[in-house]
Amino acid sequence: ARALESGAGKEALSRRQFMRSLMWGSAGLFALEAALSGLALFWPRNVKGFGSTIRVGPLADFPVGSVTKVREGKFYVSRLENGFIALYWRCTHLGCTVPWREDEQLFHCPCHGSMYERTGQNIAGPAPRPLDYMESTVESGQIVVNTGKITQRERYEPGQLT
Numbered sequence: 456a457r458a459l460e461s462g463a464g465k466e467a468l469s470r471r472q473f474m475r476s477l478m479w480g481s482a483g484l485f486a487l488e489a490a491l492s493g494l495a496l497f498w499p500r501n502v503k504g505f506g507s508t509i510r511v512g513p514l515a516d517f518p519v520g521s522v523t524k525v526r527e528g529k530f531y532v533s534r535l536e537n538g539f540i541a542l543y544w545r546c547t548h549l550g551c552t553v554p555w556r557e558d559e560q561l562f563h564c565p566c567h568g569s570m571y572e573r574t575g576q577n578i579a580g581p582a583p584r585p586l587d588y589m590e591s592t593v594e595s596g597q598i599v600v601n602t603g604k605i606t607q608r609e610r611y612e613p614g615q616l617t
């Protein structure tokens with residue numbers, strides 16, 4: 456009978472241990488979740504914030520009036536008379552990728568028909584504002600675009616470059 460009792464005791468003990476480890480396990484998970492959600496507060500919401508700097512090429516290689524797609528950074532380099540502007544290729548309506556239409560000399564969104572000039576200014580369709588642009592500079596004659604810095608604007612101001 457004693458052997459039976461101790462067997463039952465062992466079983467109860469291991470059940471208790473199991474319950475305890477379950478409890479600690481879920482407490483651990485809870486703590487981990489809380490820690491992660493705390494971290495998320497400091498995490499940049501905009502994943503684009505992790506973008507990098509892209510050296511596009513020599514400014515001299517971009518003739519005035521040209522619009523060049525830079526697939527790697529999801530933007531266009533639009534060469535204007537007074538410089539250039541790096542335009543993020545997402546439509547400001549609902550985010551479709553907007554192609555540059557050489558035949559129309561416009562960015563024309565295939566989703567709902569928004570149209571943008573080479574400066575990014577919206578001129579037709581449901582787009583609420585111009586194409587967003589990326590911070591860019593010229594370093595040693597090379598166009599350098601910071602894909603982590605995407606800026607919205609209400610309208611294109613003539614002469615505005617990034």
Ligand code: FES
Pocket residue numbers: 546547548549550551564565566567568569580581582
């Ligand atoms: Fe471009 Fe709607 S997503 S017009």
